[in-house]
Amino acid sequence: MRIKNLSKRKVFFIIAAAVVIITLIGVAMYSFFANSSAITLASSDVQVLDKRDNSQRVAVSGNVEPQKSMVLSTRLTGPVNQLNVKVGDRVQADQLVANLDVTDKETELAKSKAQAATNEANSIAEIKGAESRYNRYKELLDNGMNQDINNAKAALRTAESAYDEANRNFQLESALRGNGKQQDIAAQQSKIENARQDSMNTNVEAARMGLKAVGTLQDQDTERRSLATEQSNLAELKAQLDGASPEQQVQIQAQIKASEERVETLQNSVNKQYRNTIDSGLDAADVTNKLQAADRNLRESQDSYEATLAQADNKLVTDQRNVAKTFEEKKDAATALAVAERNAQFQMEDNQAAIDNAVRNARAAQASNNAGDNQLKLDIASAQIRAPFDGVVTNVAAKQGSAANGALMTIADDARMIVHANVKEIDVAKIAVGQRVEFTTPGTGDKKFQGKVSFVSTVAAPQETPATPASGGSAGGSASGGSSGASGSNNKVNFPVEIEVLGNKGTLRLGSTAKARIITREASDKMVIPQSAVYEDQGKKKVLAIAADDTIVERTVKLGSKTDFDVEVLSGEAKKGDKILVDAAKYRQSVGQKATVDTAAPGGADGAGASGASGTATSTAAAEVR
Numbered sequence: 001m002r003i004k005n006l007s008k009r010k011v012f013f014i015i016a017a018a019v020v021i022i023t024l025i026g027v028a029m030y031s032f033f034a035n036s037s038a039i040t041l042a043s044s045d046v047q048v049l050d051k052r053d054n055s056q057r058v059a060v061s062g063n064v065e066p067q068k069s070m071v072l073s074t075r076l077t078g079p080v081n082q083l084n085v086k087v088g089d090r091v092q093a094d095q096l097v098a099n100l101d102v103t104d105k106e107t108e109l110a111k112s113k114a115q116a117a118t119n120e121a122n123s124i125a126e127i128k129g130a131e132s133r134y135n136r137y138k139e140l141l142d143n144g145m146n147q148d149i150n151n152a153k154a155a156l157r158t159a160e161s162a163y164d165e166a167n168r169n170f171q172l173e174s175a176l177r178g179n180g181k182q183q184d185i186a187a188q189q190s191k192i193e194n195a196r197q198d199s200m201n202t203n204v205e206a207a208r209m210g211l212k213a214v215g216t217l218q219d220q221d222t223e224r225r226s227l228a229t230e231q232s233n234l235a236e237l238k239a240q241l242d243g244a245s246p247e248q249q250v251q252i253q254a255q256i257k258a259s260e261e262r263v264e265t266l267q268n269s270v271n272k273q274y275r276n277t278i279d280s281g282l283d284a285a286d287v288t289n290k291l292q293a294a295d296r297n298l299r300e301s302q303d304s305y306e307a308t309l310a311q312a313d314n315k316l317v318t319d320q321r322n323v324a325k326t327f328e329e330k331k332d333a334a335t336a337l338a339v340a341e342r343n344a345q346f347q348m349e350d351n352q353a354a355i356d357n358a359v360r361n362a363r364a365a366q367a368s369n370n371a372g373d374n375q376l377k378l379d380i381a382s383a384q385i386r387a388p389f390d391g392v393v394t395n396v397a398a399k400q401g402s403a404a405n406g407a408l409m410t411i412a413d414d415a416r417m418i419v420h421a422n423v424k425e426i427d428v429a430k431i432a433v434g435q436r437v438e439f440t441t442p443g444t445g446d447k448k449f450q451g452k453v454s455f456v457s458t459v460a461a462p463q464e465t466p467a468t469p470a471s472g473g474s475a476g477g478s479a480s481g482g483s484s485g486a487s488g489s490n491n492k493v494n495f496p497v498e499i500e501v502l503g504n505k506g507t508l509r510l511g512s513t514a515k516a517r518i519i520t521r522e523a524s525d526k527m528v529i530p531q532s533a534v535y536e537d538q539g540k541k542k543v544l545a546i547a548a549d550d551t552i553v554e555r556t557v558k559l560g561s562k563t564d565f566d567v568e569v570l571s572g573e574a575k576k577g578d579k580i581l582v583d584a585a586k587y588r589q590s591v592g593q594k595a596t597v598d599t600a601a602p603g604g605a606d607g608a609g610a611s612g613a614s615g616t617a618t619s620t621a622a623a624e625v626r
Helices: 001-037 103-142 147-176 182-242 246-312 314-381 473-490 584-591 609-624
Strands: 039-044 046-048 056-074 082-083 096-100 384-386 389-397 405-425 436-440 449-455 494-502 513-521 528-532 536-538 540-546 552-562 567-571 579-583 595-598
Touching: 039 584, 056 096, 056 389, 056 494, 096 405, 103 314, 147 314, 182 246, 182 314, 246 314, 405 449, 405 513, 449 513, 494 513, 536 584, 540 584, 579 584
Parallel strands: 039 595
Antiparallel strands: 046 579, 056 405, 056 513, 082 096, 096 384, 389 405, 405 494, 436 449, 436 513, 449 494, 528 567, 536 540, 540 552, 540 579, 552 567
């Protein structure tokens, strides 16, 4: 049994030794064959480590437009007599660019001036007539030639004479019949004389106050009627405004303004008259109370006086009653005189009001006429169309010999230009005012123009509504793929930006299509490689490079800032000119192997150098956000 066991061990060791020998031979053969065949790389897999443009850009397209433009227009409808410019012409400020025919305006102005002269003559005649009536009436009053007043004065003198006569007769009769009651009679006589004087004064005042109240009411009624008439006239003018021609509208608006001023004046006058009426009514009520009290006191004094006289002699009573009668006639005559004088004053006020009204109407007519004339003069002056500033003509709507109709032409100030463009929603956060811009236009070839972002909208541009595709079976559905894509593109959110054109504009033309690149991050002065070329091994950043003996080797690197696709190389084992593999993950297992670059592959024909250029172009294109 022991011999047999030993034989089995020997067999096991023999077999194990054979396996080891075979494995070693396999490894040696694999290493031999692996080292004997190099890896072939495409030129696009290799990039030469060097400095290059790693700036970030956002591509946009837009149109070159003026920062300031103005549409020259007119509201005149006459024909264009002269048109001095065409699209593309340069103009200077105040240059005559067009002239319109305003013969009809000049004729209308001449007619208006003739009518104004007639109106002015009529107004002057009306004012002079009112002044003449005022002066004549005043002269009559000053010379005491007012018939009503003179008649009232004559009646008062007659009444006063009769009163004096009756009073003398009474005094004489009273003296002839002297008695012991003389002291009582004298006291009563003094009292009644005071009562009579108070009654007369109060009656005259009441008459004047009554006339004042009546006059105020009449004035208020007159002002109210005038106000109603003017308000009706104003409403009629406003109704005429809608269907009037532009020229007529100017005149009607001037008349409306003058009418509104008259309405305001009359309304204030009515309000004032209303307050005066209230005050006059209160004054009249107060003087009426005084009049009633004075007349009552007179009656009581008269009765008491007659009772005292009756005790002395009935003849004295009769004489005293005659005195009382003549006094009432005297009082009525004095009241009539006050009324006549107040009426004369009213007439003077009416004459003055007639003057004021004539002057007011003349001024209103003159203001209305001046407004119309001023507008005609402005229209005539505006017949000459001049450039508002230096610039270029971008549009001409007017035609020589044809009637003017609103817009005539557009002039743009091309000294300052703006590119209006839209930025996709995904890129707008990268755009900021002040960023540098480069752009080209088809009309200027490869020439690069400079600019800067001057405005970024916070509101999205209005989206275009896609057209509804026509229905059409399976064929239509098949074709709708492209249409759907276009519609989707139209529905993408974009944000308007403005780019101010800087520097020499040269032959840059307004309206040109601009292809612009907004520099969102300027290029650095460091060496740059794609981020895909970097990997981490045991806490160190490494890249794969092709050594001088064409072996793939590892190089440690210290990295700087990153862009979307690239990263800066600050220091480390990798040096300028090294051939770096741009896809480290793909070739990491090939460290130590030989590598050759296929110069015939797309991307270059001169080996590593071409590969580097290709890599740069590829990386730059990738870094440019589209």
